[in-house]
Each structure stands twice: as C-alpha cells, then as structure tokens.
Amino acid sequence: MKQSILLLPGLCFMLAVNAQTSPGYNVNGKISDKQTGSPVADATILISETGAASRSDSTGRFNITVSKLPVTLKVTHISFEKLELIAAHTNPINITLNPSAGLIEGVVLSSKGIPTWLMDYSSSAELIGRKAITQLPTTSIYDATTYKKGVDLTTSSLLFKTPSTRGFNGSGSTRVNQLIDGMDNQAPGLNFFVGNFTGPTDLDIESVELLPGASSALYGPGGMNGTILMNTKNPFKYEGLSVQARQGIMHVDKSQRGKASPYYDYSLRWAKAFSPKFAVKIGAQYVKATDWLANDSSNYLRDGTTGKLIAGNRDSDPNYDGVNVYGDETKVDIRAFMAGINNPALVPILSPFMTQPQLVSRTGYREIETIDPETKNIKLSGAIHYKINENIEAQLMGYWATGNTVYTDDNRYALKGIKIGQYKFELKHKDWFFRTYTTQEDAGEAYSATVATQFFNESWKRSFDPANISGSWYPQYTSAFITKAATTFQQAYTQALMEGKTPEAALTIAQTAVVNGAPQFHREARSFADQGRPKPGSAEFTQLFDKVRKTPIPNGGLFKEKSQLWMTEGQYRFSKIRFADIIVGGNFKKYILDSDGTLFIDAEDPIRINELGAYVQVSKNLFNDKLTLTASGRFDKNENFKGKFTPRAAALVRLAKDHNLRLSYQTAYRFPGNLTQWIMLNVGGDYLLLGGLPWVMDTMNASKNPVYEVVNGVPASTAYTYKEFKPETMRSFEIGYKGLIGNKLLIDAYAYTGKYEDFLGRIGLYQPATDQAYSIVINSTNKVSTYGWGLGMDYRMGKNYSIFFNAYSDVIKDVPIGFKSYFNTPKYRMNAGFGNSGLGKSERISFNVMMRWQDAFEWEGELANGPVKAFTTVDAQVSYKLPKIKSMFRIGGTNVTNKYYKNAYGNPQIGGLYYVSFIYNL
Secondary structure, three states, rough: OOOHHHHHHHHHHHHOOOOOOOOOOOEEEEEEOOOOOEEEOOOOOOOOOOEEEEOOOOOOEEEEEEOOOEEEEEEEEEEEEEEEEEOOOOOEEEEEEEEEOOOOOOEEOOOOOEEHHHHHHOOOOOOOEEHHHHHOOOHHHHHOOOOOOOOEEEEEEEOOEEEOOOOOOOOOOOOEEEEEEEEOOOOOOOOOOOOOOOOHHHHHHEEEEEEEEHHHHHHHOOOEEEEEEEEEOOOOOOOOOEEEEEEEEOOOOOOOOOEEEEEEEEEEEEEOOOOOOOEEEEEEEEEEEEEEEEOOEEEEEEEEEEEEEEEOOOOOOOOOOEEHHHHHHOOOEOHHHOOOOOOOOHHHHHHHOOOOOOOOOOOOOOOHHHHHOEEEEEEEEEEEEOOOOOEEEEEEEEEEEEEEEEEOOOOOEEEEEEEEEEEEEEEEEOEEEEEEEEEEEEEOEEEEEHHHHHHHHHHOOOOHHHHHHOHHHHHHHHHHHHHHHHHHHHHHHHHHHOOOHHHHHHHHHHHHHHHHHHHHHHHHHHHOOOOOOOOOOHHHHHHHHHHHHOEEOOOOOOOOOOOEEEEEEEEEEOOOOOOOOEEEEEEEEEEEEEOOOOOOOOOOEEEEEEEEEEEEEEEEOOOOEEEEEEEEEEEEEOOOOOOOEEEEEEEEEEEEEEEEEEEEEEEEOOOOOOOHHEEEEEEOEEEEEEOOOOHHHOOOOOOOOOOOOOOOOOOOOOOOOOOOOOEEEEEEEEEEEEEEEEOOEEEHHHHHHEEEEOOOEEEEEEOOOOOOEEEEEEEEEOOEEEEEEEEEEEOOOOOOOOEEEEEEEEEOOOOOOOOOOOOOOEEEEEEEEEEEEEEEEOOOOEEEEEEEEOOEEEEEEOOOOOEEEEEEEEEEEEEEEEEHHHHHEEEEEEOOEEEEOOOOOOOOOOOOOOEEEEEEOO
C-alpha cells in the first residue's frame, strides 16, 4: 500500500499532462563503416542540446525527432571513433565512421546525468559496456566486475555476491555505494547490497560503471571506497523481445553434495515504444540451483568478537567449535556440575580437573544439514516511460524479487523466502532530474543458522533444566564422564596396591590414569548425552528444526524484519552558464527499521532515522581544453550524528591527443550503518553483538556492572568508558594516466594513498559480574592508512582479436593492536583475458577466456578469522551466431578447471559451473 501511495501521484501526473507539443523535425539518415561501406548497427545518436538519444538499426538507419534545427549530433559506437556533426535540415544524412581500437566505450552515463567521455573522466573509472556484456563468459554481471582492476568480489552464495574496491571487502560492503538507475541498492535494515538478487536482468543492463576511490562528494554516505553504477536500457532506444535460456550443471565431482546437480537460469526482456511519447518494458528472471557449500570444519576458539583457529576436532576437543558447524557455540565449564556432586569419594578423582576450565560444547550440525541447499530467485521488473515533451521524460519503475539465498556476516544467514522491492518515479531532463523511490524489505523466513541450531539443541534436550536435571544434557554428560573416570581411577588404584605401591603412590598413579583417559571419557560422555539425538534429514529433525527456525529471536532463529527506505532527491545543471559547468543537488532520506526486537533494539516501536544532503560541483575547461579543473563539495546530516562536509578537487591534463593525466584530492565519509548503530543480537556462543550508540551502555547495565575491554584474550585492568560515536572519514590523493597508443593499445594506471580517521571497527568487552561477553562498535583513535596502485592494458589486435591484462595492489597500515579493520583484500591480484568477437568471413563464431589470480591473505570477519588461500580461476565461453534470427548458442563455464576456492573465510567453496545457452536479441 505504501508503494502505491508513493507512485500514484507520479502516475496521475503523467496521465494528466497535456500531450500537445510542437510538430518537431525528423532527423534521419544512415550510418556506415568508412572503410568497408557496410552499415553500422547499434550506434548511439545523442542530441547535445536536449539529451535525447536514438540507436541505429540493423541496416544502419536511424530517426530522431527534435523541436528545432540546427542540432548537434554525437555519434558513438564501441568499434568506431566518436563523431560530432551539425544537422541543419531534415534531409537524410549519410554518416561514415572511422574504425577504432574499440577500447573506450562511448560515454560514462552516470546517474548524475553528466555525460563524460571515459577517456576524459578526471578520476579512476572502469566501464563494462553493452558489447562487453554480450561477450561475458560469467553467469552474471556481478561476477564480471571482479575482472576490472581495483575490484574484489565476496561470494556468500551463488546468488549473493558483493563487489568492493580498494580493500575493506565483505558481504554487503558498507564503504561502496551501489546504485541501479539512481536507486540505492542496499537493503535498508540488513545493510547489504542485493544487486544480483533484486534488480535488472543482464538482458536489461546497458552498462556498469565502477568508480574506485572516494566518491562521497557526489554520491553521498557510503562512497568512501567507490561507487558502482548500473544503468538499464531505455525502451525508447532498445525495443523488442530478448530471451536467454541457460541450463547447466554444478558439483560435477560430487565432493560437496554427493551428486551433480542442474543449474537453471531463464530470463526475458520486452520493450515497446507505442509512440514517440510512450514506451514500456518488462523483465523477468528465474534461477534455480543447488548452492555451493560452506563446509570448513576447522576448530575455532571464540573470544567475544575475536577468535583464532586451533588444533583439534570433534573427537579430540570436547570444546570443539567448527567454523561451518552450527549449534556447537553453546559451551559450559562442567566444573560447576562436578562441584555440585556432594560425594567426598570423588574429590581425589576429580581434583586434577578442577584447577582449570573444563569447557564442553554441545554437539553441532553441519551447514549441509541446517540450510536448504536449493537456492532460487524470481525477479520481476517493469517500467513506463512517458515523454512529456522533447526535453522531459517521466519514468515509473519497479523491481521485485523473492527467493532463497545465503548471506555471511556474524553468522551464516539463510535468507529463506526473503522479498525485496524497489519502486521509483523520476522526471528527467538534460539539465535536471527529480526522483523519489522506496525500498521495501521483508526478511520472510530468514534465520540465523547458528542461533536456530542452538535452539534446536535446546528444544531436543535442554542444556540444563533445574526441573529435570537428570534429563538435561550437561548433567548427563558430566555424570557419564565421572562414571568413566571413577571406574578408571578405581581400577588403576587397585592395580597399583596389588603391585605393592604405597597408598600415596597408588593415588598418583590412579590420578594420572584418569588424566590420560580424559579424552576417551569425553567421547563416551558425549555419546551418552547424545543418545536419541535426531538424525539430519529424519522426520523428527525436520519437524523440530522447522519449528525453531520459524520462532522469532530471542526464542528461536527467525528474523521478523520489515524495514523501509524512502528517498527523494533532485539535481539541476546550469547549462546556460557558459564560463563553467555547474550542478547542484540535494536529497532527503528516511529509514524505518522494524524487526520487532529480533535484530534491532526496536521491540516496542520501529526506529526512524532521517538524513539530509546537498552538494555542488563546478567544472571549468582552460587553455583550449588542455586542462579541466573540477571542484565539488557535499554536506550531509544524519540525526544521530553531527553534520559532515566533504570536498573534492580534481584536474585532468590533456598531455596530447588520447593521452591524459589525472590528479585528484578527495574526501569521503560514512555514517555508521543502521546495523552498526542499532543492532542487538545474540550471535551464538556467549557474546552479544551490539551497536555503537550510547544506548549500549544502558543495555549492558555498565554503570552497575562495569565492563572491560578484552585485548588478546585478556580483560583490561580498568573499566571501559563510553566515547563519542562518530562518522568515519577519509582523505585520499590519487594520480593516474590513461593513454591510447596507435589506436590499438589502451593503458590505464593509477596510484593512491588514503588516510582514515575515526575508523569504525569492533572491540570485545567482558562483564565479570554476569560472565557475559559483548561486541560493540567504536571509533579508533589511530589514523589508519592505505595505499595502492593499479595498471591495466587492453590491446585490440586484427581480425577481431583482443587481449587484456591488469594487476593491482592495496595495503593497509597503522592498525591498532586488537582492532579488527576488516580490510580483507590480498596484497596482489591479477586478471587477464583473450577473445575474439567474430571469427572468419561470416564472423559467426566468437569466444572469450578470462583468468583471475589473487594472492593469499588473512581474513578478518565477524563469523571467523582465518586464511584465504591464493587461487587461480578461469571462465570461458564459445558462441555461434545466427544473424538471420538475431540469436546465438553459447557453451561456457565458470571456474572451468573445477579447482575449488573461496574468496572469504567461512564462505562457501566455489566449484565449476558449466552451461549451454540460447540467447535471442541480446
């Protein structure tokens, strides 16, 4: 209903607008290859004065309506040099284009509506254009972003992937903005990006722009490390039906799931311009597969928010806690139960165990046993475009998705039946835009695998029930342990006396026998306490597990999460001012967090948060366009924090034709995310995850029961005192070069440094009075520094062959001891590729092979810290085109060598996926 309330005024406005406009003029003609004379299809014709655009058809012909003449036409195509010309009449225009290296695709069509040639962009920028999209061997655009320099990808599951730039990677990276058609693609409550779960299909994506580096000045909070812009196809420009049917196979070696399984991916797009003023488009996608499995059984010693890998397994360590084993986070020191048994005869038997903790964890279940392996995604999208006049276009747009997937953060979260919708109304003019949109989030039956499995264990058999001590798990465990210890003690003691030992010596021998036999006693005690434990897959297990996963936190594992984002923003460009290019803009944002106390501290009422922002940018060309200077600044205010101003300055120096030097000084910031501010969640084990606002001290009752910071497992000697919680800020300087040599080789290089202040991270706290551990968010007092570089080369050879290579590095330093930075990126990464867009005379066969290598590094995460090994992975495809029916068949695969790897610790191992596709009108 709220979505309808938002969109109804816009719809009524469009329908009520007076449709009368001037008759206009038709500018039309044909575009040809200057060398061969053959028609050029899919060239973009842009009217400079109005921003209107058209596209040449398969015969090279185009037609576009303008209100007056003359006009300036900008003609671009991936394979030809750009061309500008004046159209002063309605007679057909014959346009010829010079073939180019095809390495710089058109323009960067940013959501800010400022067309800029990629070559002339004053900061680092990467572009995946429409033609590149048609050649990708990957199964989604998100997989392809990782082949661009400066980009990392975190894979939580097949359908949940998060691209990040310049370090600080993780699921739902909070330092990188993701915008789809100008809409923030972040789930408002859960604070992760849902781009490859909710949003356009690949058939509808026109381009993807990656802007590594600080970008808050224009794109707002969150753009500390970069911004990713996804732009979809306008139905006026891209008409017709497009279909992709992809079917494949996964788990071919049967190592994860025990058998190979199918992969299904079907998508379509249909667009129609019913008149020069009215057009619509719809899109849909259905994906279904058996997901990759997180199956790391390494033993993890948790210490509040930190931890480390240790030796041992379920058989050798009674306190075993597997990384991807859930429910074993519950642990108890069984000395309390030993001491509770009032039997003096047991004192000499148990005394060797009373001098240090005897921690025992409950028996857990693996991920394969607790998370539905079937991942699926249904996406629906649609848009109505109406040209109010030649200069103003209204858009009514919506994306909606549901399905199952898995997300990694402090737990592995099974997002079962999650629903997310985004709905937008926008007015666009070449000089301004106004948009208002909302994101509606419904977590469905999403649950924490850890918490749900802990409650499963408690539902089957309580860890300790005062009303039924003999039927409780830990008393049973302790009783069985003591029985075995007493039997062994008595046998060893008797045997020693029979051998003539003194009672004192016999006591020592018996106690040694008990200590040596303890590992076996623990195993037998666990077997005794686990008698009747439900077997995974059994009717009893399924019935009980479904019950606890559907029970809301704090009594089960379910999130009742229905948060919202409401956003209104606008921008104006002063195009009539000639001395400089000036834009101004502003926005109002409202979050409504509603988890009913299962995720946030909102058990009584939803939490409402308001943000305001405004920005200005001025650009000026000097010395006959040899130098372009740009300055911008933005001010934002979140009601929970002081306002932040972020300036930016950049210079582009045109050293020679197609050789540019860029310099920039950038500042950025991020307000702590909604989870960071308001979360209150038991994430398993013995610690509570809290936010960073002042309410956390009241929640911990720290004024009565002091808490102490834990560093390297040891609590501090003085009590922790709360410090002001502030936005994180950074300053960055970057230098870069982009050059095109011989119209064949494109070189792009950059180097940067960055310095972070009030760096956001977590610390562990311990409360002795309650024996409770906490994790809270704080600002570091240190200034954390980063630096890095990147080099990319793209070479267009003859006969449609091309090759690319890039390498890049990011490093962090000055991180305080005990402070988790979550930088999470290897020092070195490298990508390379080789392809051909059309072999032979008919150019019907094409192929593309892309390779990625990254170095090993240590991952810091909320779920676990651990090593991520170096890996190399290869994606490849071969296509055969059927021009007469505008179709192609494709055979391809991702990770074609099937060498399993993971790009984040605690996340799934990714194997090979092999597919066959039929694609119509891509």
